Amino acid sequence: MAVNLKTALGPLELDHPVINASGTFDVLEADTVLEEDLFARFPFAAYVPKTVTLAPRAGNAPPRLYETSAGLLNSIGLANRGIEAFIRDDLPRLALLPVPVIASVAGEATEDYGVCAAMLDGRDELAAIELNVSCPNVELHGRALGLDPAGTHRAVSLARESTSKFLIVKLTPNVTDIVEVAAAAVDAGADCVSLINTVHGMVLDPWSLKPVLGNVTGGLSGPAIKPVALRAVFLVSQAVTAPVIGMGGVTTAQDALEFLAAGASAVAMGTASFRDPLAVTGVVAGLAELMEERGIGSVAGLSGAAH
Numbered sequence: 001m002a003v004n005l006k007t008a009l010g011p012l013e014l015d016h017p018v019i020n021a022s023g024t025f026d027v028l029e030a031d032t033v034l035e036e037d038l039f040a041r042f043p044f045a046a047y048v049p050k051t052v053t054l055a056p057r058a059g060n061a062p063p064r065l066y067e068t069s070a071g072l073l074n075s076i077g078l079a080n081r082g083i084e085a086f087i088r089d090d091l092p093r094l095a096l097l098p099v100p101v102i103a104s105v106a107g108e109a110t111e112d113y114g115v116c117a118a119m120l121d122g123r124d125e126l127a128a129i130e131l132n133v134s135c136p137n138v139e140l141h142g143r144a145l146g147l148d149p150a151g152t153h154r155a156v157s158l159a160r161e162s163t164s165k166f167l168i169v170k171l172t173p174n175v176t177d178i179v180e181v182a183a184a185a186v187d188a189g190a191d192c193v194s195l196i197n198t199v200h201g202m203v204l205d206p207w208s209l210k211p212v213l214g215n216v217t218g219g220l221s222g223p224a225i226k227p228v229a230l231r232a233v234f235l236v237s238q239a240v241t242a243p244v245i246g247m248g249g250v251t252t253a254q255d256a257l258e259f260l261a262a263g264a265s266a267v268a269m270g271t272a273s274f275r276d277p278l279a280v281t282g283v284v285a286g287l288a289e290l291m292e293e294r295g296i297g298s299v300a301g302l303s304g305a306a307h
């Protein structure tokens, strides 16, 4: 049986359902290090660069990364060179990728979501904009907007008024009810939701018993969070009509299969790319095999099978 891996997120047509998670695969950097001709044979079906903010951000104090028994704890703090540098320096190069490019933006102030969306609206290099609502918000004294439905609604509404691009809202799992937040995002005009961002966590140094991370706490990713993410994708996909991008611990083809079955139309890989930046290639090939073994001929036929 021939398996068709093509999938769609609204108007975005993807050759297969595996994209990268923001902040975990720097194609411009990887292109200088990896032997592969990354731009000609880009392994992900779409490319999402690291989140950018209106002003450059230095990020959090080091150490910023710690490997746990089943995942990665990070407190990068959205270090980035700012949206102007992204548009000027990165976008023209990213336009050479053979796949759709999805910019990721976050706001330190709520109104930044509208300003950033407006700045990207006319850029033909971009197929979509993803709003990362997990950025510390100045008006909320460092609390993320995405931690409640009302804050999410405000950010998404401002972006929606400022762009006609396909709008994806990336949800944080650090909430009481992620379904409520997803519904608020869609109500405010999101075309798609992606989930989950990292899960709040911390680690102590075993000897000093002090927090390891410079920022004290961080965000957990990787295999440890997969069941949390799978539940969120299952619940959100049955509650909203917008397509869902599922992520959180996707490492193997079996993981990708399960996220799609839980209701995602595409999945993203993050932490797994740190161990093997080309792990995606095996996941895509393996996914086709697993689908074939189960007699599932298309992603549409798989998506939501768990329901």
Ligand SMILES: Cc1cc2nc3c(=O)[nH]c(=O)nc-3n(C[C@H](O)[C@H](O)[C@H](O)COP(=O)(O)O)c2cc1C
Residues within 6 Å of the ligand: 021, 022, 023, 024, 050, 051, 072, 074, 076, 078, 104, 132, 170, 196, 197, 198, 220, 221, 222, 223, 225, 247, 248, 249, 250, 268, 269, 270, 271, 272
């Ligand atoms: C080092 C690191 C940096 C990240 N940076 C971002 C970011 O800039 N923007 C964003 O939306 N998510 C960011 N994330 C979260 C991932 O995109 C993803 O949602 C999360 O890690 C769960 O997927 P995973 O378990 O496959 O890594 C980052 C994750 C890691 C590990």
